[in-house]
Amino acid sequence: MTHIMVPDGVFPWWLSAAGWVAALTILLAATYRLRAVATTRMVPLVAVMTALMAVVMSVELVPLGYELHLTVLTGIVIGPWFGAIAALLFNVLRALVGDGAFTNIGLNTLVTWLELTLGALFFATLRPLARRSAALAAGVATFLSLACSTIVFLGIVAVSTVDPVRVVESGAIQAQAGGAAGFGRFAVALLVLGTIGWAIEAVLTGGIVAFVARVRPGLLHLPVEGGTTDGAARAGKPAAAEEVAAPAQVAGERPPA
Amino acid sequence: MMRVASLDRWACLGTSWLHRASPVAKWLLLGSAILVVIVSHAPAPLFAAYGLLALAAATSGVPLGPLLLASLMPVPLVGLFALSRWAGTLPALAVPVTIVAKGMVTALAALLVAATTPYPDLLAPLTRVLPPVMADSLVVTYRAIFLLLAQVEALWLTIRVRGGFTSRPPAGALPWPARGTALSRRLEIAAIGAGLSLLRAADLSGRLYDVMRLRGYQGRLAPTQTLALRREDWRVLLLSGSLLAVATISIARRLLPG
Numbered sequence: 001m002t003h004i005m006v007p008d009g010v011f012p013w014w015l016s017a018a019g020w021v022a023a024l025t026i027l028l029a030a031t032y033r034l035r036a037v038a039t040t041r042m043v044p045l046v047a048v049m050t051a052l053m054a055v056v057m058s059v060e061l062v063p064l065g066y067e068l069h070l071t072v073l074t075g076i077v078i079g080p081w082f083g084a085i086a087a088l089l090f091n092v093l094r095a096l097v098g099d100g101a102f103t104n105i106g107l108n109t110l111v112t113w114l115e116l117t118l119g120a121l122f123f124a125t126l127r128p129l130a131r132r133s134a135a136l137a138a139g140v141a142t143f144l145s146l147a148c149s150t151i152v153f154l155g156i157v158a159v160s161t162v163d164p165v166r167v168v169e170s171g172a173i174q175a176q177a178g179g180a181a182g183f184g185r186f187a188v189a190l191l192v193l194g195t196i197g198w199a200i201e202a203v204l205t206g207g208i209v210a211f212v213a214r215v216r217p218g219l220l221h222l223p224v225e226g227g228t229t230d231g232a233a234r235a236g237k238p239a240a241a242e243e244v245a246a247p248a249q250v251a252g253e254r255p256p257a
Numbered sequence: 258m259m260r261v262a263s264l265d266r267w268a269c270l271g272t273s274w275l276h277r278a279s280p281v282a283k284w285l286l287l288g289s290a291i292l293v294v295i296v297s298h299a300p301a302p303l304f305a306a307y308g309l310l311a312l313a314a315a316t317s318g319v320p321l322g323p324l325l326l327a328s329l330m331p332v333p334l335v336g337l338f339a340l341s342r343w344a345g346t347l348p349a350l351a352v353p354v355t356i357v358a359k360g361m362v363t364a365l366a367a368l369l370v371a372a373t374t375p376y377p378d379l380l381a382p383l384t385r386v387l388p389p390v391m392a393d394s395l396v397v398t399y400r401a402i403f404l405l406l407a408q409v410e411a412l413w414l415t416i417r418v419r420g421g422f423t424s425r426p427p428a429g430a431l432p433w434p435a436r437g438t439a440l441s442r443r444l445e446i447a448a449i450g451a452g453l454s455l456l457r458a459a460d461l462s463g464r465l466y467d468v469m470r471l472r473g474y475q476g477r478l479a480p481t482q483t484l485a486l487r488r489e490d491w492r493v494l495l496l497s498g499s500l501l502a503v504a505t506i507s508i509a510r511r512l513l514p515g
Contacts (some may be wrong), residue, residue, distance in 0.1 A: 005334040007359035010294035031388060039390045040470075044462035047397035051405050051462075052455055054261070054398070067334070089395050093402075096371050096379070097261055098327060098364035102291050141436075159498020186341030193337075208455070216456060 003110055005151055008101040009158045019107030019156075023088065026113055030084035042082055050073040050086045054093050066197030071112055072119030072142040073205050076220055080117040087112035107156060111149050119145035123220075130222060134213035139206030146198040154187050260408035261402050267319050267372045268325045270381075274492050275317035275373040279483065280382065282490035282497075283370045289500035290366030293507070294359045300351055302507040309499055310365045327368055331360035378482060393466075396474075401462045408454035408461075416446060 056068045069090075075083050090109045094100040100108060122141035123130065130137035149179060217224050268276070275283070293306045315321050339353035371379065376399050384392040486494075 005331065005360075006338055007294065007331070007335060007356060008291055009297070009337075009359055009365050010356055027391075031390075034390070041463070043390065043393045043397055044401070044466045045459055046394045047401045047466075048405065048455065048459045048462045050394065050398040050399035054402055055405050055409065056451075085391050085394055089391065089398055092383070093393070093398065095363075096367055097264065097368075098368040099330060100373070101360075101363060102287075102367075103295065125413070181343045182343075186338060189337055190339070203444060204448055204451070207444060210450040211449045211452035212456065214451070219456075219459075 004101075004104055004111060004156060006101060006104060006157070008103045008176065011104065011107075011156075013103075015156070015160050016103040016107065019104060019110055021106070023106040023109035023113075025089060026084045030081040033081045042078070046078055046082050046089075049078050050089045050093070050095040053086070053090045054097075057094065057099065066200075068195060068197075068201050068204065069112075070201070070205060070208070071225050072123070072138070072145050072201075073208060075118075075120035075145075076123045076138065076141070076209070077115030080113070080120055083120070084109075084113050087116065111153055111156075115145050115149035115151055117200045118148050127222075130213075130220075133210075134217075134220065134222065135206035135210035138209035139202040142202040143198050146194070146201060150190065150194050150198075154190065157186070159184060179220040261321065262406060264368070264371045265376060265403075268375045271318050271373060273317040273319075273373070274489075275313060275369070278373075278490045278493040279487050280374055281484055281486055282379040282493040283374055284382065286493055286497045286500070287366050287370050289497040289504070290362055290374075293504045294362050296504050297359070297507045298355060298511065299507070300358050301356045302503050303355065303362050306362050306500055307358065307365060307502050309496060309503070310362065310369055313368060313496055314365070314369050314486075317369070317373055319369070324347060324365070324368055324372060328361050328365035331364050335360040345425055378484075382484060397462060397466050397469075400465055401458060403467070404461045405458040405507050407459050409450070412450045412454055416450060 053069050053071060053074055056070050071087075074086055078086060087109045088105075090112060091100060091105045094108075095102050095105055119141050122144050126137040126141060129140075164168055212219055213222055290306060290310065293302060297306075298301050311325065314324050336353075339356040342356060343349055343353045353402055359376070380395060380399065383395060387395065
């Protein structure tokens with residue numbers, strides 16, 4: 001789902017504020033976990049993955065009301081802690097080009113981070129499968145991660161107590177929650193349309209991961225034939241993949257086999 | 258994301274009153290628009306704010322059509338949520354209209370600021386408050402978008418030129434027996450293209466970051482102009498004031514009886 005497509009001023013202020021608090025907590029945790037990591041070599045990779053999310057975002061599947069983002073691919077490549085930075089920057093950039101609510105950047109960062117963290121986690125869990133079929137592992141990880149983040153998104157909408165009908169009619173900002181029927185319709189529509197979107201994104205992510213696994217498996221923390229990373233195979237040049245792998249190990253992730 | 262490339266071009270090439278205004282004034286404008294969106298619970302003030310922003314766009318030399326079209330982008334995405342809040346009656350139609358209008362006003366305000374502010378000025382205030390790793394990532398991300406776009410465009414052109422998405426007709430056959438490439442093959446080509454672009458952009462981005470650091474980049478962007486408010490910002494401040502007036506009227510109409 002990646003982000004909540006709800007404009008400014010629709011969610012109650014306390015929910016948006018809670019989103020900011022959650023996002024700042026995640027970013028503080030990420031900064032703490034990355035304090036011992038040489039971030040210099042990771043900055044370009046974080047930037048490219050964030051840019052990739054921003055570029056792919058323009059592929060809007062209008063009939064489904066769904067945007068592709070490749071967040072799971074980002075999570076697989078840069079891990080959850082650098083992913084927290086990517087999630088924030090992505091949402092800031094989105095808002096700056098008119099595709100998001102500024103007050104909901106915190107909530108959106110939370111949802112995006114959850115999506116890429118779960119994606120990385122599922123892919124790591126499916127690593128034995130990934131060694132045989134990286135595309136399948138990435139596709140499954142993407143589908144599951146998107147499903148989970150959509151449920152979180154629906155939970156946020158359910159928690160919100162704003163009922164625009166009563167706000168418009170009575171002018172009361174603290175109106176009661178929207179009718180259960182309205183939320184039910186929304187949830188069903190989102191899950192039905194979302195499932196199609198998740199499937200499309202899973203296929204695309206799987207295709208990209210299959211290609212990267214063949215060409216530069218170190219980027220995905222997958223083993224390379226001969227027991228080395230592709231980066232090491234590139235003569236005379238520091239292996240970017242190895243540098244990418246290092247922070248993930250420091251951050252407590254499973255090291256590449 | 259072609260939009261980013263267009264916005265960047267308009268921001269760098271424009272010389273209008275909005276282009277010449279200080280970045281702080283334009284951030285204030287954006288803040289005022291967001292305030293209107295937050296406090297408005299009816300379509301009228303939102304349409305008024307949208308009209309004011311559209312007027313500013315029309316007089317700032319930015320192509321109005323593409324900008325207004327881009328501001329409609331959130332409509333299909335917000336639409337589903339907005340419709341779920343509709344009670345089904347004609348008077349209640351104001352609710353989804355209000356929600357969609359909120360999205361449009363924020364979008365137009367952000368686009369207007371982005372289309373009239375070069376990115377070093379737009380991002381400079383952020384690089385001063387963010388931790389170094391985030392500030393660096395933000396700056397390199399913005400450049401990486403263009404690197405990635407260039408890679409995608411070049412690759413897309415190559416695929417088209419080499420007939421990647423269309424199969425050739427059999428020898429001696431007329432052109433019309435040629436059929437489009439199968440969907441699975443198209444997906445495979447698109448995925449390989451995206452993967453290839455990603456790897457190439459990662460390499461280029463790493464090189465760009467090295468060059469930036471070699472040339473003295475130390476985590477803070479230098480804006481092209483002073484960030485402080487200036488006398489010639491009066492038109493932007495007037496526009497911000499008008500938006501604040503709309504917000505005030507919106508609050509007053511809600512709070513005052515009758």
